[in-house]
Amino acid sequence: MNQLEYVENAIVQMEKYLKLPITIVDHDGWFNSRQKGLIFDEKRKSHRKLALCNMVFCARCRENCRYKLNALCMKEPHPHYTVCWQNYGQIAVPLRHNNIHYGVLYAGLFRQTPNPAPDMPEAVKSAYKALPLYNEDRITEFMQVLDIFTRGLIGYLCAENILNLDYDTRFRKLIEYLENNYPQAISLNDVAELLELSPAYASSFIKQMSGCNFSQLLRGIRIEHAGKMLISSEKNLRQIARACGFSSEFHLSKIFKQQTGESPSDFRRRNKG
Numbered sequence: 001m002n003q004l005e006y007v008e009n010a011i012v013q014m015e016k017y018l019k020l021p022i023t024i025v026d027h028d029g030w031f032n033s034r035q036k037g038l039i040f041d042e043k044r045k046s047h048r049k050l051a052l053c054n055m056v057f058c059a060r061c062r063e064n065c066r067y068k069l070n071a072l073c074m075k076e077p078h079p080h081y082t083v084c085w086q087n088y089g090q091i092a093v094p095l096r097h098n099n100i101h102y103g104v105l106y107a108g109l110f111r112q113t114p115n116p117a118p119d120m121p122e123a124v125k126s127a128y129k130a131l132p133l134y135n136e137d138r139i140t141e142f143m144q145v146l147d148i149f150t151r152g153l154i155g156y157l158c159a160e161n162i163l164n165l166d167y168d169t170r171f172r173k174l175i176e177y178l179e180n181n182y183p184q185a186i187s188l189n190d191v192a193e194l195l196e197l198s199p200a201y202a203s204s205f206i207k208q209m210s211g212c213n214f215s216q217l218l219r220g221i222r223i224e225h226a227g228k229m230l231i232s233s234e235k236n237l238r239q240i241a242r243a244c245g246f247s248s249e250f251h252l253s254k255i256f257k258q259q260t261g262e263s264p265s266d267f268r269r270r271n272k273g
Contacts, residue, residue: 003162004039007153011044014149018107018142023047024095026103027070027211035164039157050109052088052127060085065106074101074211077220078261079143087112089134093146097154098175099220101211102163105150107142110134170195171209175221182221183245188214218245223259226252230268237264 001009015022024040026032031039047053047065064084072080073094080092089110095102109131116128157163177194178186191214192202206214226244229235237249246252256264 003160007039007156007162008041008044010153014146018145020091020108020142021050023049023065023106024103025066025070025106026095027074027101028208030102030163039162047106047109052109052124052131055121055124055127056086065104069106070101070104070211073104075216076261077101077259079147081139081143083112088131089139091139091142091146093143093150095150095154097158099210099217099224100171102154105146105153107146108132110139170205174206178218178221182218182225183243185245186218219255220259222246223256226256226264227260227267230264231271240264 011022011024022044023046024031024044026040026045031045043049047061048057053061061084069080069082069092072082073092077094077096079094081089082092083089089108089112091107093105093107095105110133111128111131112134114133116125120128154163174191174195177191188199188203191206192199195202195205197205203214206212206217210217212220222244226240226246229240229243233240235243237252241247241249241252244252246255253264256262256267260267262270
């Protein structure tokens, strides 16, 4: 079994364990055009393998799952339960590593109501009734498992050099600089000078590479380090905010909740427990 077969087999086993179909949609060609070959095959990359999605698939479906939800997961990098324009639910989990957003793993398709809408075609009604019904507790369990699974998946792709990260060394240089200097005040002009680019081009470059703007990238790195300090130290929130480049503990709390979906105190309690 080669590396890509190993990855695909792991996804298949997760599908069997959760009894949910899994689709992986990349951002900006990370798993396709930026690689020497396809990492995931066409069937893995499309919701159309799902009977119901295949019946109703259109441009609005592509817009929702390839662009809208990718943007959501870049802005709020934690698992989401989302409902599409056709009122079907699914779990969306960001695929991220070292503050780069590579895409989204989608799991399941859920019906929001016990019965289909009266105006649905009979074939669609039948496929709709076959979907599992939304259950908040089960969805929460699925998201926790998938959050851990996606971290391992993207980590393996990077560690085994399956995911090609070497096509632009400037971005690695940028990440190293931010990781070494995140407690300090860093501006876009500082980064532009480091990369030997104009501020406008540096901003465009960062957006292309990471899927977010410079401020969001820097905040993500600071939040990541704040999370580590919450777990590994007894420092209070004010001390952690100062050590991670935030203006105050209130600023840290606000951004932390936006980025992770929970407060610093809840995060510390859950992970220390």
